[in-house]
Amino acid sequence: xxxxxxxxxxxxxxxxxxxxxxxxxxxxxxxxxxxxxxxxxxxxxxxxxxxxxxxxxxxxxxxxxxxxxxxxxxxxxxxxxxxxxxxxxxxxxxxxxxxxxxxxxxxxxxxxxxxxxxxxxxxxxxxxxxxxxxxxxxxxxxxxxxxxxxxxxxxxxxxxxxxxxxxxxx
Amino acid sequence: xxxxxxxxxxxxxxxxxxxxxxxxxxxxxxxxxxxxxxxxxxxxxxxxxxxxxxxxxxxxxxxxxxxxxxxxxxxxxxxxxxxxxxxxxxxxxxxxxxxxxxxxxxxxxxxxxxxxxxxxxxxxxxxxxxxxxxxxxxxxxxxxxxxxxxxxxxxxxxxxxxxxxxxxxx
Amino acid sequence: xxxxxxxxxxxxxxxxxxxxxxxxxxxxxxxxxxxxxxxxxxxxxxxxxxxxxxxxxxxxxxxxxxxxxxxxxxxxxxxxxxxxxxxxxxxxxxxxxxxxxxxxxxxxxxxxxxxxxxxxxxxxxxxxxxxxxxxxxxxxxxxxxxxxxxxxxxxxxx
Amino acid sequence: xxxxxxxxxxxxxxxxxxxxxxxxxxxxxxxxxxxxxxxxxxxxxxxxxxxxxxxxxxxxxxxxxxxxxxxxxxxxxxxxxxxxxxxxxxxxxxxxxxxxxxxxxxxxxxxxxxxxxxxxxxxxxxxxxxxxxxxxxxxxxxxxxxxxxxxxxxxxxx
Numbered sequence: 001x002x003x004x005x006x007x008x009x010x011x012x013x014x015x016x017x018x019x020x021x022x023x024x025x026x027x028x029x030x031x032x033x034x035x036x037x038x039x040x041x042x043x044x045x046x047x048x049x050x051x052x053x054x055x056x057x058x059x060x061x062x063x064x065x066x067x068x069x070x071x072x073x074x075x076x077x078x079x080x081x082x083x084x085x086x087x088x089x090x091x092x093x094x095x096x097x098x099x100x101x102x103x104x105x106x107x108x109x110x111x112x113x114x115x116x117x118x119x120x121x122x123x124x125x126x127x128x129x130x131x132x133x134x135x136x137x138x139x140x141x142x143x144x145x146x147x148x149x150x151x152x153x154x155x156x157x158x159x160x161x162x163x164x165x166x167x168x169x170x
Numbered sequence: 171x172x173x174x175x176x177x178x179x180x181x182x183x184x185x186x187x188x189x190x191x192x193x194x195x196x197x198x199x200x201x202x203x204x205x206x207x208x209x210x211x212x213x214x215x216x217x218x219x220x221x222x223x224x225x226x227x228x229x230x231x232x233x234x235x236x237x238x239x240x241x242x243x244x245x246x247x248x249x250x251x252x253x254x255x256x257x258x259x260x261x262x263x264x265x266x267x268x269x270x271x272x273x274x275x276x277x278x279x280x281x282x283x284x285x286x287x288x289x290x291x292x293x294x295x296x297x298x299x300x301x302x303x304x305x306x307x308x309x310x311x312x313x314x315x316x317x318x319x320x321x322x323x324x325x326x327x328x329x330x331x332x333x334x335x336x337x338x339x340x
Numbered sequence: 341x342x343x344x345x346x347x348x349x350x351x352x353x354x355x356x357x358x359x360x361x362x363x364x365x366x367x368x369x370x371x372x373x374x375x376x377x378x379x380x381x382x383x384x385x386x387x388x389x390x391x392x393x394x395x396x397x398x399x400x401x402x403x404x405x406x407x408x409x410x411x412x413x414x415x416x417x418x419x420x421x422x423x424x425x426x427x428x429x430x431x432x433x434x435x436x437x438x439x440x441x442x443x444x445x446x447x448x449x450x451x452x453x454x455x456x457x458x459x460x461x462x463x464x465x466x467x468x469x470x471x472x473x474x475x476x477x478x479x480x481x482x483x484x485x486x487x488x489x490x491x492x493x494x495x496x497x498x
Numbered sequence: 499x500x501x502x503x504x505x506x507x508x509x510x511x512x513x514x515x516x517x518x519x520x521x522x523x524x525x526x527x528x529x530x531x532x533x534x535x536x537x538x539x540x541x542x543x544x545x546x547x548x549x550x551x552x553x554x555x556x557x558x559x560x561x562x563x564x565x566x567x568x569x570x571x572x573x574x575x576x577x578x579x580x581x582x583x584x585x586x587x588x589x590x591x592x593x594x595x596x597x598x599x600x601x602x603x604x605x606x607x608x609x610x611x612x613x614x615x616x617x618x619x620x621x622x623x624x625x626x627x628x629x630x631x632x633x634x635x636x637x638x639x640x641x642x643x644x645x646x647x648x649x650x651x652x653x654x655x656x
Contacts, residue, residue, distance in 0.1 A: 019560050041556045042565035068528040077529035078593050079571025086567050105566055106465055107487050109279050109439065109597040111306060111324065113299045128322075129283045133464060134436060134489060136281060152298075154281065154324065156436055156487060158464055189402050211398045212407035238370040247371035248435050249413025256409050275408055276623055277645050279439040279597065303622060304594060304647060326594055326645060328622055439597050439643060441625050443618040460601040460638070467599050467641070480618070483625070485597060485643050 020102045024094055033057055033091045043087055046080055050091050057095050059088030059123040059141075068118060076116035078151070081141055084123050085110060085153035089137040092125030093157050097135055101159060106134070108155035116150040119143055128154075135159050190272045194264055203227055203261045213257055216250055220261050227265050229258030229293040229311075238288065246286040248321070251311055254293050255280060255323035259307040262295030263327050267305055271329060276304070278325035286320040289313055298324075305329050358382050365389075365421045372417060375410070385426035386457035389418045393451050404448030408482075411452060411472050412440050415484035418456035419468035423488045426458035426466065431490040433466070438486040446481045450474050456484075464490055516540050523547075523579045530575060533568070543584035544615035547576045551609050562606030566640075569610060569630050570598050573642035576614035577626035581646045584616035584624065589648040591624070596644040604639045608632050614642075622648055 027035040033050040037043045037059075047062035061067070061084045069077025086108060093103040121141050129136035140152045197205040203220040207213045207229075217232035231237070231254045239247025256278060263273040291311050299306035310322045362379045366372050375397070380388040391397075391406075391414045399407030416438055423433050446452055455477050456470035466488040471480040520537045524530050533555070538546040549555075549564075549572045557565030574596055581591050604610055613635050614628035624646040629638040 020558075039559065040565060041554045041559060042568055045554050046567070066528055066532040071526065071528065077527065077571065077574075078596070079567070079574040080529060082570045082574060082596070083565070083567025086570065105600050106436065107597065107599040108570075109324070109595055110570075111299070111595045112593045113306070115592075129281070133491075136283070154279070189400075209401065210407060211396045211401060212410055215396050216409070236370055236374040241368065241370065247369065247413065247416075248438070249409070249416040250371060252412045252416060252438070253407070253409025256412065275442050276594065277439065277441040278412075279437055280412075281437045282435045285434075303649075441618075441643065441645060443625060444620070459641075460599075462602075467601060469641075483617075483627075483643070485599065485641070487599060 028095075033095060036091065036094065037087060040087065042083065046083055048084055048087055050088065056124060057088075057091055059084055059091060059125075059139075061121045061123075063119045063121075070115075073115055074118050076118065076121065078110070078112055078116075081112075081116050081121060081151045082108075082110045082153070084121055085139045085141055085151060086155065088123040088141075089125050089139045089153065089155040090157070092127060092137050092139065093135050093159065096127050097130060097159055099160060103135065103157040103159045106156040106158055108153050110151055110153045112151050114148065114150045116141075117143055121150065122146075133158060133160055198265075203265060206261065206264065207257060210257065212253065216253055218254055218257055220258065226294060227258075227261055229254055229261060229295075229309075231291045231293075233289045233291075240285075243285055244288050246288065246291065248280070248282055248286075251282075251286055251291060251321045252278075252280045252323070254291055255309045255311055255321060256325065258293040258311075259295050259309045259323065259325040260327070262297060262307050262309065263305050263329065266297050267300060267329055269330060273305065273327040273329045276326040276328055278323050280321055280323045282321050284318060284320045286311075287313055291320065292316075303328060303330055361387070361421060361425060364424065365417065369417070371413065375413065377414060377417060379421065380453070382421070382425050385459070385461075386422045386455070387418070387425050389414060389421065389454045389456070391452045391454070393449055398448070403445075405445045406448075406452065408440075408442055411442075411446065411482050412438075414452060414454045415440060415456070415470045415472055415482065416486070418454035418470045419458075419484055419486045420488065422456035422458040422468045422470070423461075423466045423490075426461050427490075429492065431492045434489045434491070436465075436487040436489050438484060441483045442481075443483065444481055446472075447474055452481065466490055519545070519579060519583060522582065523575065527575070529571065533571065535572060535575060537579065538611070540579070540583050543617070543619075544580045544613070545576070545583050547572060547579065547612045547614070549610045549612070551607055556606070561603075563603045564606075564610065566598075566600055569600075569604065569640050570596075572610060572612045573598060573614070573628045573630055573640065574644070576612035576628045577616075577642055577644045578646065580614035580616040580626045580628070581619075581624045581648075584619050585648075587650065589650045592647045592649070594623075594645040594647050596642060599641045600639075601641065602639050604630075605632055610639065624648055 037050045067080045123141040125139040135157045140149045142149045207220045237250045293311040295309040305327045310319045312319045378390045397410045458468045460467040470484040471477040472482040473480045536548045555568045616626045618625040628642040629635040630640040631638045
């Protein structure tokens, strides 16, 4: 909230935007969203990747013991499935919406539908609203059976902002 | 929260449950969800009805000037579209889930997708998760073009509770 | 993933004028007039609205409890009002989404009050929350969280 | 439509035992151990959790800001913990849904604290909310609202 903090954030974001723009271009040329996901340390930490299969962008979280939230059931931690939904949502925006500005997440609501077994999780996103400023994405996550989702999320992203914006309050 | 208030609520709900059970039975026999909606004063106030068209349950809110939220655009008030989504969600649970206990709404999130013009609004719900205790319903509202929804909602209902439950805290 | 709310702006410190907001939120909105919703108080970034109990707003005539949708309309309006009370410069406010948790049934025959606050204001997006209650926000009947899009008409559209 | 939360129960007034909840929330949950999340404090119906900053949890290596998903995991865990801290009798707690509003990016290099409270407890459903912040819940980076299903195993299933 301090002026210096704000200008740091400003500079950081500009650097981020430029980097992102380049990465998005490269990934699109290679038709490989995984290149973008690989640049997110937390995605690596959770074993999350993305790929295009039969023209569909899919997110995947590889099972590892560290993802467990309930060792008794056992079940994956809801927060890891939430992160997969969020990252897949972001990729869906980058893949379907023109422009290379960094989409900024406004909010998301995660619905937990079934307990997630200790195995891989897949996810796919759908753009449900594309406004000039706001994109709404619905994402579904499943394990073996696509028709039995373990969780879904509805997320809003802010898009279409210029790469470098003049500073300005409010 | 007072003991007397709690027992009043208890008694009221028991009466309500019995009435609902009868009404739900009657409406199902007549294949007319509108009979249920007509019993909700606020639905009448907003001009909301329900009908089964080609096997699909549809909610409808008839346009009236009182529904306007923004006279400049002009556009319907989001709260009225929210009420249509909520009532259609409830009807979807009653129509698709066995048992005649009163579904109790836990929560809902409304996404506003487009400004709603000053004309009728239609809505349809889909059960997205049916647990023993919780039913998750997705509802979409549109005006002339079903492919251009004006709003959608995701709601949780508590179901499958016995008609008359012993009292008990927590 | 960078959150949207990264350009924090000050919430107006000038006390919003109750009469101006009342005109916008009440007289200007037919549904609020129909529901007889009253803007009771307003302060920087927040305010209070009251919905008088009325039999034609109940969800079930047997128990006389107000319909959930009435409380949704009240909370929706209250959150939007809080955003307007937070703005330094005027903007068009559009609800992106609104979550309502129904905590317990309202008590039949009693008015419902909504206390709303805009707790984060950024250039493009505002966040608000509200509680609906009879006596005290400590004992709510419903709670709401919403995100709002801000559009300033005097800026060039891009 | 009758809200679900109509059988209000008392939130436990006994101070929950930090060591017991710590065992359940921390040692018992591999992800929390991996993230080095710490249960700092607990009280009836609420508590504090701290997530230490770490480079491998960031969303973008350029700016070093923690990924949104890390904060989601923290807020999810904190809300669940608050529900457990509110229970008088033990129950299985399952998250029905969780809404997260991202208010501003976390500051690179800084720990994030989540303050959560279960603000309504009913027989079958509990409602919790939480704020994630660095210094003060008055200046949050994210907020959460969730609904939780309670299942008591000792009751006969029906």
